Amino acid sequence: MSILPGCSHRCFSIFQRSMIQASELPLSEVLDSSLFAEAFEEDEVLFGVADEDVFTPAITLWAMISQFLFKQEGRSCKAAAGRVVSLIAQIAGRVVAQNAGNYCRARAKVPVATIRKITLRLASQAEPGCLKLDDLTTVLDSDQADERLSPRVIAEIRSLPIGGRIIMVDGFTIDGPDTAANQKKYPQNPAQKEGLGFPILRCVCLISMVTGMLIDLGYAAYSGKGTGETAILRQLSSTLRAGDIVVADSYYCTYWFLAFCLKIGVHVVMKNHHKREDKPISAKRISDTERTVRWPRASRPKWMSKKEYRRIPEFIEIRLSDVTVKTAGSRSTGFTIATTLLDVEGHPGTWLGSMYEGRWIVEPDIESIKCTLGLEHLRGQSPESLHRELWTGVLTYNLVRLKMLQSGYAAGREIRSLSFTETHQLLATNWLLCACVGVTEAMAVSAQRQGVCAVAGQRPDRVEPRENKRRPKVLKLMTVARKIFHATVAALAKIP
Secondary structure, eight states: SSSSOOOOOTTTTTHHHHOOOOOSTTTTTTTOOHHHHHHHHHTTTTOOSSSTTTHHHHHHHHHHHHHSSOOOGGGGGHHHHHHHHHHHHHHOOOOOOHHHHHHHHHHTSSSSSHOOOOOHHHHHHHHHHHHHHOOTSSOOHHHHHHTOOOOOHHHHTTSSSOOEEEEEEEEEEEEEOOOHHHHHHOOOOOHHHHHHHTOEEEEEEEETTTTTTTTEEEEESSSSOSSSSSEEEEEGGGGGOOOOEEEEEEOOHHHHHHHHHHHTTTTEEEEEOOSSSSSSTOOOESSSEHHHEEEEEEOOOTTHHHHHHHSOOOOOEEEEEEOOOOOOOOSSSSSEEESOOOOOOSHHHHHHHHHHGGGGGGHHHHHIIISSOOOOOOOOOOHHHHHHHHHHHHHHHHHHHHHHHHHHHHOOGGGGSOOOHHHHHHHHHHHHHHHHHOOOOOHHHHHHHHHTTTOOSTTTTTOOOOSSSSOOOOOOOOOOHHHHHHHHHHHHHHOO
């Protein structure tokens, strides 16, 4: 018998309670229990159907997410199973054993595709709600930006109508345990000796600049054919839609990607590739700092079919805009932006400079994924386990971002002025508590206030050297494979 009315360990409404939801909160309709239930039904995921079963799909996914709200010992499978024991005791009035083995077996039954589906749908359904609550076509003046505590770069970007998503693209790497299965799928850095490295996944993510939600994620091995960041980005091309603006570094500024974006109505703002001239002789001058140029189509790459190559235009028109950097400590005094936004009056060069400067917001976003959520070093012993762990962590990231959106819109704050870490701590503190006792009006109001108590992103032109003051206690590094090391130690032990 359930202690909470209408609540059981089989119901996906547990996520609404753990996310401290109330019907009057902004975007509360996004985190509906059907978001989770429909994904499991579509993939025909069914387990834990017996009355005595503890780990149902709802409870299992709830416990999986809880692992990314804690670190070190609190992230273990045994700790997650312990939280389930407390949960079942409260909502079902049953005493069950803390069985980490049963939890791990249930977790393996949750398909990676289902977790990915929930993650991407969460971001997709939150976007229309954000546009409804805060029309991005509305231009914010300086007073409004100050009132919303908008970071300088975001305020400058919002000074012109956006009308769609601004998507930041960037790549990063994560590693996993050194098992034979992981090494086969994701080999270690080829420059390292066998037995000294760890399996590496190269990832590319698409993140909304305004909302911070992760829109999509692709990954591949660290090296080899089709493992570059541009190749991974092509896997994510179906996520883009007309009206988007893609902001990325010069590495992604290729003819093929820009031509594809133009074809589907997507614009790009990128640093000009270092192998292309910033001021070509054939350029048509607009001003002292801006010009347009026609880029000719290059020869067909090996990965592209002849049919696809013929569909690509022979020329694309690009606008080049020079940006001067005056920030102290910057590695560059200036660079050139390549963009498909040809309207100079509608998108001035200073606005393009702010747009590209805003690209660096993706760095703390990736830091939140890798460090705050602990995804830098995965724990899965097999590739499938790595994928499941990665997507569960990304789902947790989007859930934290959704809570930030709710707090920001309720308080009239810019989302980028809120702290991801404090919101993460808020959910960690209340994840089990609210799942057990429910959400009262006072609890919902308290959570909203906690979410906006800190101000982030207000350090313009920050200069911070990459140096540590505290000396780390580093052990001697292992320079041979572990099995060779053990054999050497055993041989030395036999010497009288």
